Amino acid sequence: MNQRKERIDRGIRVRSGDVFALSSWREMAYLAAPRILPVALCLLLPLVLSPYWQKVLLSVAVFALLAISWDILARTGMVSLGQALFFGMGAYCSGIFNHYWGIPPLFAIPLAAVAGGLLSTLMLLPVLRLRGIYFSMVTLVIPLMLVRVIEATKIFGGTEGLSGMDPLPSRWVEMYAVLAVLLAALFGFRRVMDSDYGLVLRGIADNDRSVINAGINIYWFKAQSLFICASIGAFAGAFMTHVYMFVGMPVFALDYSILPIAAAVVGGPGTLAGATFGAFLLVPLSEALRGIGGLRIVLYGVFLVVFIVALPEGIFHYIQRKYHQVERWVEVE
Amino acid sequence: MTESPLLEAVELSKSFGGVRAVHSVSFAIQSGELMGVIGPNGSGKTTLVNLITRFVKPTSGKVLFKGETISHLPPHRIVRMGISRTFQMVKPFYQLPAYKNLIIPLYSPRMKMLAGRRYGDRNAVALDLLEEVGFERDAFVAYKPAGALPQGYLKRLELAKTIALEPELIILDELFSGLSLAEVASIVPIIEKLRLEGKTIIMIEHRLRELFRIADRVIVMNYGEKIADGKAAEVMESDAVKNAYLGTENVCK
Numbered sequence: 001m002n003q004r005k006e007r008i009d010r011g012i013r014v015r016s017g018d019v020f021a022l023s024s025w026r027e028m029a030y031l032a033a034p035r036i037l038p039v040a041l042c043l044l045l046p047l048v049l050s051p052y053w054q055k056v057l058l059s060v061a062v063f064a065l066l067a068i069s070w071d072i073l074a075r076t077g078m079v080s081l082g083q084a085l086f087f088g089m090g091a092y093c094s095g096i097f098n099h100y101w102g103i104p105p106l107f108a109i110p111l112a113a114v115a116g117g118l119l120s121t122l123m124l125l126p127v128l129r130l131r132g133i134y135f136s137m138v139t140l141v142i143p144l145m146l147v148r149v150i151e152a153t154k155i156f157g158g159t160e161g162l163s164g165m166d167p168l169p170s171r172w173v174e175m176y177a178v179l180a181v182l183l184a185a186l187f188g189f190r191r192v193m194d195s196d197y198g199l200v201l202r203g204i205a206d207n208d209r210s211v212i213n214a215g216i217n218i219y220w221f222k223a224q225s226l227f228i229c230a231s232i233g234a235f236a237g238a239f240m241t242h243v244y245m246f247v248g249m250p251v252f253a254l255d256y257s258i259l260p261i262a263a264a265v266v267g268g269p270g271t272l273a274g275a276t277f278g279a280f281l282l283v284p285l286s287e288a289l290r291g292i293g294g295l296r297i298v299l300y301g302v303f304l305v306v307f308i309v310a311l312p313e314g315i316f317h318y319i320q321r322k323y324h325q326v327e328r329w330v331e332v333e
Numbered sequence: 334m335t336e337s338p339l340l341e342a343v344e345l346s347k348s349f350g351g352v353r354a355v356h357s358v359s360f361a362i363q364s365g366e367l368m369g370v371i372g373p374n375g376s377g378k379t380t381l382v383n384l385i386t387r388f389v390k391p392t393s394g395k396v397l398f399k400g401e402t403i404s405h406l407p408p409h410r411i412v413r414m415g416i417s418r419t420f421q422m423v424k425p426f427y428q429l430p431a432y433k434n435l436i437i438p439l440y441s442p443r444m445k446m447l448a449g450r451r452y453g454d455r456n457a458v459a460l461d462l463l464e465e466v467g468f469e470r471d472a473f474v475a476y477k478p479a480g481a482l483p484q485g486y487l488k489r490l491e492l493a494k495t496i497a498l499e500p501e502l503i504i505l506d507e508l509f510s511g512l513s514l515a516e517v518a519s520i521v522p523i524i525e526k527l528r529l530e531g532k533t534i535i536m537i538e539h540r541l542r543e544l545f546r547i548a549d550r551v552i553v554m555n556y557g558e559k560i561a562d563g564k565a566a567e568v569m570e571s572d573a574v575k576n577a578y579l580g581t582e583n584v585c586k
Contacts, residue, residue, distance in 0.1 A: 196436050196455055203437045206426045209388065214438040215412035215498060
């Protein structure tokens, strides 16, 4: 008696039909679980973790935001190699607002998210016409350039940076604020990308001439996408400024560019949930491997290569596919 | 009496380095006309379209649409004025279902300028449009990923994307290329219907037999220059055209 593995996809109708979902509790649970579980996890995790791992969770959320920002940009046809630009812009903006003008963190952070996003967008506006690798190269160079500018001109504290920033009211506010923003970004922007507006953005990546031929100004739409993504990144940076109570040249470091890409690619490019998932995987892993020091960045590289070769769809897509599949052994004669 | 033409090209020229892709081409097209553009490969037909729609910037010369110069406008502005084209290489959004491909033209600012017609539920409008170009309603084909569609449907999809914008001037760049006779025969009535709706159409074609059946007028290009302009039968009689395009024997008859 031989056995064969049978694999059945759930019908598209079953998966996406809203009305069908109301037919049974099981269906509703089936559809709701992938949405409710991560939310519940995010809300409960801070309660059970030690203060050290709470800090790790903070940086998980920050890198997840950067990865989400990278993914939206990539889906608009702009592959950024310089997420550190957005991060650093937000960080310095918030630092300046708080240090020089004494704006309290709860106002400085959102303000810095918008201001940092706007500044980054203005910086990249001249290269919006570039496509593919040319855009990527410019984004890679700008943050490296800014570091040298700060070093050479000694503005905003120069190599010393600015310190003595006001912290957020308590570590619980800190924790839940960033998790709330992460969840809002995850579910909110997923909705945006699935809307007709998001379709236009994705169309630009696919075939920009066809989008122009619809009478749509693609540079205006690209600029909007860039501003959205830069603001997400700038929020992450602004937030970290008030966690570390310090802002300096390291905010433009390569880590903030490479890790989000690794997270998005390992987690599953093309889905914001995948990007978040990747961050939840890679950041704690690199914390656990803190012992190997500078080699960690090598580790991201290795991870990136292994996943691009072995599982190019990313972990999230793999899990998603399996979740919607029924597998069983059937006997064949 | 002559009314002012819908579109007028004045001495349009374009050189790529030393190559004169289009050289001093002038023509005018009246509202409601169907004009064919023919010529051997590399004679500058597609470049001519790119110059009109401003996907390529002219080296010299200008284009007038309804009496206004449009050759300084960016391409998306020209589309908004009511000139829409298909591309020779159909490149749909492959992963998206066929009808979702139409969401982007329906999202166009032109739709908002057009006093509300075809506005509202874009998915429903998209399915209507697909039916107009011959996607069977209630069949699965409109929901298939565009990458899985056969060539004939891809061309129809491309046509639907153009019609979705409700343009006044439609430019079809080799719509019939790569299609079987039967497929062409099923698209021709769609074009004839567009004419009845009063649309002006420019067709670039290599399929002369089908083109001559529907075209009012044909211009012939060779080495980037316009060598003939007139009724299909007349144009084909001229010696310059015979030599340049069809050889010395009268193939078309």
